[in-house]
Amino acid sequence: MNVYVAGTGMTKFGKHAENSMELSVEAAAKAMEDAGIAPEEIEELYVGNFAQNLFEGQAHLGPALYGSLGLKNNIKATHVESACASGSFALHEAFRAIKGGFAKTVMVVGVEKMTAKTTPEITGILATAGDAFYEAPCGITFPGYYALMASYYLKNIGGTKDDLAEIAIKNHYHASKNPYAQFQREITKEMYYGSPIIAEPLCLYDCSPISDGAAAMILTSEKKDVELASCEAAVSRMALAERGEDISWLEGVEIAGKRAYNVAGVAPEDIDVAEVHDCFTIAEVQNIEALGFYKHGEGIKAAKEKETYFDGKKPVNTDGGLKAKGHPVGATGVSMAIEVVKQLHNEAHNQVKGAEVGLISNVGGSGPSCVVGILRRS
Numbered sequence: 001m002n003v004y005v006a007g008t009g010m011t012k013f014g015k016h017a018e019n020s021m022e023l024s025v026e027a028a029a030k031a032m033e034d035a036g037i038a039p040e041e042i043e044e045l046y047v048g049n050f051a052q053n054l055f056e057g058q059a060h061l062g063p064a065l066y067g068s069l070g071l072k073n074n075i076k077a078t079h080v081e082s083a084c085a086s087g088s089f090a091l092h093e094a095f096r097a098i099k100g101g102f103a104k105t106v107m108v109v110g111v112e113k114m115t116a117k118t119t120p121e122i123t124g125i126l127a128t129a130g131d132a133f134y135e136a137p138c139g140i141t142f143p144g145y146y147a148l149m150a151s152y153y154l155k156n157i158g159g160t161k162d163d164l165a166e167i168a169i170k171n172h173y174h175a176s177k178n179p180y181a182q183f184q185r186e187i188t189k190e191m192y193y194g195s196p197i198i199a200e201p202l203c204l205y206d207c208s209p210i211s212d213g214a215a216a217m218i219l220t221s222e223k224k225d226v227e228l229a230s231c232e233a234a235v236s237r238m239a240l241a242e243r244g245e246d247i248s249w250l251e252g253v254e255i256a257g258k259r260a261y262n263v264a265g266v267a268p269e270d271i272d273v274a275e276v277h278d279c280f281t282i283a284e285v286q287n288i289e290a291l292g293f294y295k296h297g298e299g300i301k302a303a304k305e306k307e308t309y310f311d312g313k314k315p316v317n318t319d320g321g322l323k324a325k326g327h328p329v330g331a332t333g334v335s336m337a338i339e340v341v342k343q344l345h346n347e348a349h350n351q352v353k354g355a356e357v358g359l360i361s362n363v364g365g366s367g368p369s370c371v372v373g374i375l376r377r378s
């Protein structure tokens, strides 16, 4: 059974007064309208969310959203959690439900409402996606994990901090054209170097922000003009110390990517546009190398050489990425897929000319949970 995209919808990412249910309903209602389907036609619901129990006191989002959305028939409605990859793991479950012939029409919603807490509280909640028994007691947080990987990369693999600055500048430039982005403003190198250090060598403009938002997608077995050709997952060891000497290499992305290419029957060079997990600027480099777009040590120059701009030879994060579009954790994976769908519909704000095949790569934690999906015009 082939899997197609029937409709999409999302909220703007940023700081919202609405709670997670209100954001989810907005995104889901837009997706149903876009697909032209009624609530009773949805046969399964997967809600990707990391930690609404800790952010808002609401766990168990599947049934909560089933009721809020007015879905019918006591369908399967469940909450999918895999840290920052929760949204794409929800997409993966929906893909499998249709591929396996269990359902014809499935809704995926990704959501996170983060901003009601303070930055230290949020940092602590996010840190629960790391290793709580050995790493967290050392005081490490997510900026810290990626700072360690960035330090290793810059010292042993190649590149400079200036190359990281170019990635932030590129993604802010893309976001400046995207009305759904949290930061619709460009940044300069002076602003980058003038911003505070968050975790050496990463400064404010290397980091994705704290965000609220929701994104929804309806998948169907009925033929539509965009196919979700594959949506594959892989895991790697949770603790950085268990990952071998080169801690900058994302083995889970490499393996999920190979599985996704294999199922879709495409190769890295066939990808016209990619949305990859740039929770910190170094992560964009790690993803585009593990996905086989660039050799290890060469991806760090791609933004500086303008290759990953929307009009470059390998466009990456054309909506601004997590860096500037925002990163409401559970919504991110679904919003990546929405941007690729827009590209394939020729409706993106930074349109890649003639885009036929697109890829998403969404990563949970410091690299252990990975989903790679491939979408193409059908």
Ligand SMILES: CC(C)(COP(=O)(O)OP(=O)(O)OC[C@H]1O[C@@H](n2cnc3c(N)ncnc32)[C@H](O)[C@@H]1OP(=O)(O)O)[C@@H](O)C(=O)NCCC(=O)NCCS
Residues within 6 Å of the ligand: 084, 119, 123, 126, 142, 143, 183, 198, 204, 205, 207, 208, 209, 210, 279, 323, 327, 365
């Ligand atoms: C980087 C970080 C610590 C900044 O938080 P903060 O110091 O509390 O920042 P504030 O919310 O007080 O914002 C201060 C200013 O910086 C801006 N800002 C905040 N985060 C930003 C970011 N990541 N990029 C660009 N600007 C940012 C705000 O808009 C604000 O600007 P203003 O003064 O013009 O309004 C926070 O965004 C963070 O923790 N990011 C990482 C999130 C994360 O780890 N996600 C999981 C990834 S795996």
